[in-house]
Amino acid sequence: MRPDASNHLRRATGNFVLLRADSLRLLLPQQDVGAAEYIERQPRPTDVPNLFEYGEGDGLRHVIALSEQMRALATFPGGRFVITKLAADDAELSFAWNEVRVLIDADFERHALPAAMQVPGAPIEAYVERDGELVLCTTAAHVISYAAATMG
């Protein structure tokens, strides 16, 4: 455990999307997040563990529901009624959320994680505070790769 005084502040400005999966609150750049789609029925399990599907034909989506540790859940939880597609490079996956909120021209104080929590390659590098809640800063690439690592 090497001491590191990098708990500095920076500003995060621009357009973001706040995504909530139960107690997990994520802040992603708006360009990483596709349009939100409300779902009326619970997605169906697939042959791939922790992966669900929703819709039919051309509208078929493969969907992941995240835990508060950002792992793909084996059972689709109640309350996840919005899905969004996350895109990074050539990877693309849909995720189910309790809440999706677009934040235009937002301006946050971005706090680096304390040194004890900084792990190279980890999906979360910083956090912001919004309306008294902690929101974790990440990217679509991190969410996809971290969640995909927990799929069968």
Next chain:
Amino acid sequence: MEFELTQPIDGPQSHVEAVSDEPRAPARLLEYKRGCFVAFPAHATIGLIDSPTVVAVPGAPYYCLGLMAWQGRQLPLLDLNTLLRAYPEKDAPPTGHVLVLAYQSAPGQPLQYGAVCAPWLVRMIEVADSQQCELPADSDLWPWVSLACFDYEGHAVPVLDTSRIFGSPQ
């Protein structure tokens, strides 16, 4: 609910009463697991908080429970038992009290703060040089995270370096 630790919790206690003239230093004793103790320099212990709200941070080290709010800051909350054992205890008690600690990442740097789980006893004791002993052998991390070690009622109690446990994981 927060208890400031400017006063000893259970009153000063000494394990060297027979050597009454020997200089003693105050230390905060933490029972981090039933029957297992560590100590911190008294000046590094800031407060005891009851059941704080903890926000999990995906990808953080396995022994880090998350971030907890304290006096306008967000502090990392570490589980020492998991850190020292290198894996989580199956029947670990739920997060109850946590001990807020201060540290400096380097001399002259501003104080920073972190917290550790305090599931059992936390109290102030006094320690004399004659109590010095070898580190326990039940974790490879003791030499890295300890400043010293003393005997307390038959237990080897490492004195932890807060700047090491709250530094970057290696």
